Amino acid sequence: MRYSANHKLETREKLLASSAMSAKKSGFSTVGVDGLMKAIGLSGGAFYSHFSSKDELFKAIVERELAQSLERLSGEKVLDSQKLERCLKQYLSMSHVEQPEAGCALPVLGAEIARSDVQVREAAQTWICRLHESWARILGSESLSWAILSQCVGALVVARMLATPEIQREVLKSSHDEISRRIAQQRPD
Template identity: 60%
Template sequence: MRYSAEHKAATREKLLASSGAIAKQGGFATTGVDALMKAIGLSGAAFYSHFDSKDALFVALLERELSNSLARLGSGDGGRDKLKRCLAAYLSLAHVEQAQQGCALPALGAEIARADLAVRQRAEDWIVQLQQAWAEILEDPQLAWAILAQCLGAVLLARMLASSETRQQVLNASLNLLEQNLSAQGQ
């Protein structure tokens, strides 16, 4: 039985959403195709009607996640105030503790770094777009890179820690540092 194009597109989107949550929670490389498909109620064999390979799924997953991040965190209405709100949400205990719902970069950064050149290039394309959007808001490309690095590092470090208190200290310190830099830069 052949499915309609709409059904196939909906299944692909369901697979991307489910795979993103699974990968951000437990890693992409460690999860097999069968487990990814089982999560949406399909057999492993059905996977190949949506993607040529698991690497192709990884690229599509990264593009989906990073385009969503760009839409949420990029330029547009709100400018500096929106950026400050986004930083506060990003550097929150909720974001740290709910990796499956959060940013793909701190969760999958090590896997992206180990991926082949084509995957790293696609990730770089999206990350540079985000940096450029922030650089436009801030009128400072170096500060935009520094904020990106600080946010990713803080979330990654906080996720490595056992106690909520220490996690919160890392997040608060990072947010305070960024707010000070943004205030100084805005004067």
């Protein structure tokens, strides 16, 4: 059977999207190559026509997911303080807590990225630094940008560890309020 010229690219994109969703929902290391391929209706052997190893797939997922996060959280245009506030509200939301597969990869894959080889960590660093730079331009502070980025990711991790929605909401609201206070202090009067 002959496939179209785009078939391999389309299959690779399906594999990336499906694997990213699976990784953000259950962790990347929990699913084998056969399971990843089965999710898109192909055999495990077909995997190697797209990636040389599962580590190469993980690196591609990290790059793809963090590029998408950068786009959602800063975009190509200069980010203004109103857009930053909307991003913070969306990021620190119960829907983000409850649907990890639809959100930022850092809270769910951060520990796996940290344990990965240097190529994966370098890929993550590139995209995280781009987001940091975008926020630092708006905030006028490199350190505040790092603090907010870290607080957001950490707040989601903590909220997801908790069992009670009321306490999850409290973590998110407290983090949002503290970040908003710090941003307001940073602005010139």
